[in-house]
Amino acid sequence: MTVAEDVREQLAEALYRARLDRRPIPPLTETHPDLDLGDAYAIQQGLVRRLQQDGGEVVGYKLGLTSAPMQEMLGVDTPDYGPVLSSMVHDDGTTLLLDDHIQPRIEAEIALVLRAPLAGPEVSTLEAGRAVGSAVAALELVDSRIEDWRIGLIDTVADLASCAQIVLGAREVPVDGFDLRLTGMVVRNNGDLVDTGAGAAALGDPIAAVAWLANTLAPYDITLEPGQVIMTGALHKAFPVTSGDQVTARFDRLGAVSCRFA
Amino acid sequence: MDTDRFADRLADAVRARTAVAPLTEELDLTVDDAYAIQDAVIERLGGRSTVAKLGLTSRAKQEQMNVAEPIYGWFVDGSATDIGQPLQVDRFIQPRAEPEIAFLTAEPLSGPGVTAAHVLTATAAVLPALDILDSRYAGYRFTLPDVAADNASAASFCVGDPIPVAGIDLRLTGCVFERNGELVATAAGAAVLEHPAAAVAWFVRKLHARGQTLPAGSLVLAGALTAAIPITTGDVVRVTLDRLGSVELSCR
Numbered sequence: 173m174t175v176a177e178d179v180r181e182q183l184a185e186a187l188y189r190a191r192l193d194r195r196p197i198p199p200l201t202e203t204h205p206d207l208d209l210g211d212a213y214a215i216q217q218g219l220v221r222r223l224q225q226d227g228g229e230v231v232g233y234k235l236g237l238t239s240a241p242m243q244e245m246l247g248v249d250t251p252d253y254g255p256v257l258s259s260m261v262h263d264d265g266t267t268l269l270l271d272d273h274i275q276p277r278i279e280a281e282i283a284l285v286l287r288a289p290l291a292g293p294e295v296s297t298l299e300a301g302r303a304v305g306s307a308v309a310a311l312e313l314v315d316s317r318i319e320d321w322r323i324g325l326i327d328t329v330a331d332l333a334s335c336a337q338i339v340l341g342a343r344e345v346p347v348d349g350f351d352l353r354l355t356g357m358v359v360r361n362n363g364d365l366v367d368t369g370a371g372a373a374a375l376g377d378p379i380a381a382v383a384w385l386a387n388t389l390a391p392y393d394i395t396l397e398p399g400q401v402i403m404t405g406a407l408h409k410a411f412p413v414t415s416g417d418q419v420t421a422r423f424d425r426l427g428a429v430s431c432r433f434a
Numbered sequence: 435m436d437t438d439r440f441a442d443r444l445a446d447a448v449r450a451r452t453a454v455a456p457l458t459e460e461l462d463l464t465v466d467d468a469y470a471i472q473d474a475v476i477e478r479l480g481g482r483s484t485v486a487k488l489g490l491t492s493r494a495k496q497e498q499m500n501v502a503e504p505i506y507g508w509f510v511d512g513s514a515t516d517i518g519q520p521l522q523v524d525r526f527i528q529p530r531a532e533p534e535i536a537f538l539t540a541e542p543l544s545g546p547g548v549t550a551a552h553v554l555t556a557t558a559a560v561l562p563a564l565d566i567l568d569s570r571y572a573g574y575r576f577t578l579p580d581v582a583a584d585n586a587s588a589a590s591f592c593v594g595d596p597i598p599v600a601g602i603d604l605r606l607t608g609c610v611f612e613r614n615g616e617l618v619a620t621a622a623g624a625a626v627l628e629h630p631a632a633a634v635a636w637f638v639r640k641l642h643a644r645g646q647t648l649p650a651g652s653l654v655l656a657g658a659l660t661a662a663i664p665i666t667t668g669d670v671v672r673v674t675l676d677r678l679g680s681v682e683l684s685c686r
Contacts, residue, residue, distance in 0.1 A: 240617065354676035356608030356622030365493065365628060368659075370608030370620035370676070407620065424606035424622070424676060 173210040180211055184218025187331050190317035191219075194274050197317060201324045212329035219332055220255050228259030231401060232283075233385055234312060236333040237325070238375045238405025248325045251375060253385055254333030256401060264342045267432045268313060270415055273336055276315040278413050279406035280359045280421030280429075282352060282371055282378045283310035285344055286400050290382070292390030300383035303396070307352060307378075309341035309429040311421055312403055314410055338403060341429035352378045356424040357407045361417055369407030378404035435467050441474030444570055444584055448479060451527050453572035456580040465503075468582035469644065472507060475585055482508040484652050487534075487565055489586040490578070491626045491633045491657025501578040504627070504657065506637050507586025515566070515592045520686040523667055526568040526589055530662035531683070533611045533673035534655045535604060535623060535630045536563040536593050544647035548638040550631035556650075557631070559596030560604065562675045563655050564683050566590040567662055591655060594681035605629050608676040609659045613669055619660035630656035 173180075183200055190197045200207055200215075207215075220230070237243050237251045262268070270276065287305030315336035318327045328334045353372040360366060375381040381404040386396055396402070413419060413433045420430035440457050447454045457463055457471070476482050489505045490496055496503075515521050523529050540558035568589035571580060581587060604623040611618045627633040633656045638648050648654070665671060665685050674680035 351676070353610060354608040354674060356606040356676060358606060358622050358624040365624055368620075368622035368625040370610055370622060372608075372610045372617055373620040376617055422606060424603065424608060 173214060174206045174208050175204060175211050179204065180214050181218055183330060184215045184222065187215065187219050187317050188222040194272070196274050196319040199318050199322050199324065199327045200330055201326050207326050209326060209329065212326040215330035216254060216332055219330070220257070223257055223259065226259070228257035230255045231258045231261060232256040232403070233400070234333055234335050234338070234403035235381050235385060235405045236328060238381055239373055246323070246325055251381070251384060251405065252325060252329045252333050253388065254335050256335065256338055256403065260335065261338045261340060262431070264339060264429050265431065266339055267434050268337055270413070270433055273313070273315045274317060275321060276313050276336055276413065277410035278419050279312050279314060279410040280357055280408060281310045281312055281403050281406055282355065282374065282423065282426070283308040283340055284378060284382055284402045284404055286396055286398050286402070289395050289397055290386045291395040292387035295383045295386040297377060297380045297383050300386060301379045304347055304379060304382055306344035307347050307426055308344050309421060309423045309426040310403060311339040311419060311429055311431055312406070313337040339429055339431045340401070341427055343427060345426050350425055355426065357421055359408060359419065359421040361411070361413070361419050366411055367408035371407065373407040374405035381405055435461070435463070437470050437474050440471045440583060441478060444471070444475045445478035447570040451525070453527050454570055456571050456576050457583055458577045458580050463579035463583065465579055465582060468579035471583035472585050475583070476508055476510055479510040481511050483511045483513065484649070485509040485514065485591065486637065486652065487586055487588055487591065487655040488633050488637055488657040489581065499578060504633060504636055505578060505582045505586050506640060507588040509588050509591060513588070513590050515590045515683060517592065517594070517681065520684045521566060521590060523665060523685045527570065528568060528574070529589060529665050530567045531665045531671045532565050532567065532658035532662040533609055533660055534563040534565050534658055535607070535626070535675065535678070536561040537631070537634050537654045537656060538596055539648060539650055539652045539654070542647055542650050543638045544642060546639055546642050548635045550629050550635050553631040553634045553638070554599060557599050560599045560602070560678060561596050562594040562673050562678045562681045564592045564671060564673055564681055565655050565658065592681055592683050593653070594679050597678050602677050604631060607678065610674045611660050612672045613663060618663055621659040623659065625659045626657040633657045
């Protein structure tokens, strides 16, 4: 870490305020060019503490930047993560309010639910697979508290990996007996096909995404716990939504999940 | 319209492995003109095989080309690359590969009212497929009539094992496309006209409009699930489809 604790706290507060007031702020990397990745995750922790005080527990994690095109766009070679709070999680069919957000975009993902604890380092994909119990069709509304999505890796990490809301399908499907890499997905907006994808779009394998997360959390002595939900990353390019839109993602074997925007 | 002259130009381009200018730079062509030229090109190159291919089957591709319908072509006899055979890329001008789902028909299909359901009922098996394209126009710059005349850029193809389609929802069938072990793109079957069988149904209706039918035993590559990628000597490309398995080609 390269900046003082009070600066990190200031930035966490600024991101928290931007989130509440729906007023984006300039990229942290422009106002504080010295920030490193350690600072960014520390700022993220400050933001999580503030959101927890408003009510909400950590119920899992989301991964971001899990595809080669996204990593190339930000000039990085690593994904990132952020905690998911219970206050951000919604049931299938929910209505999300656009006015609660700044510049939201929607993406379809495979969510994995752990049945056993998992702690890095050196967790293999095989071990991660043993700890994963089931998969759920999911949508993530991403939003950036940074102006015009002008984000670098440091900015999005600090800003809770650009997460806003999570919508989870109504049923968990045991992951035994099929290959999540090949699981197909079709996402529609108001019935029109927007994009398609398959599980391998998330770091080559959604299970490998869980292993990456467990290993990345190891230096912080954080163990992934049974019941936690891991959002493994978008299977297509995120797209913007407007009021009245109804987005549905249908996954082979996992079923569908949808939400409406007002 | 000078069908023979244009057909000679395109057939010569294939033989000489040299790109030519789009025909529509010289003359306005209707889609019907274009398919007449295609027939003449195929005749010059050794005749039609029982394997057809569809193109421009994704809405993204159609919007990019500003067209509202797909195209079809026929592989010429002897252009298949069988499992385990290398693909000789120096036979081509600017080869590209794309992942597809292929249909092997058990019954003849014909008529103006054929739907995806008819196609599925008449299908003996579906197969993972790699379609090798080679536009005879430099840089793949063409209009719809140009590419239809150029036999839908058909060059070669390779298919995997036939799998019965019963019980498989091809719309949701996941596709992973890799080159040299690196992920290129993913997709699901609905990327092809909402359902690959709907693309084959379009083909049968289009054939009907030209007084033709699709015989039993035909193999139809139903259209790309992802964007095509250029391939060169040393590349290994692979498509893997959920439940259908995979097929791989080594470029020499």
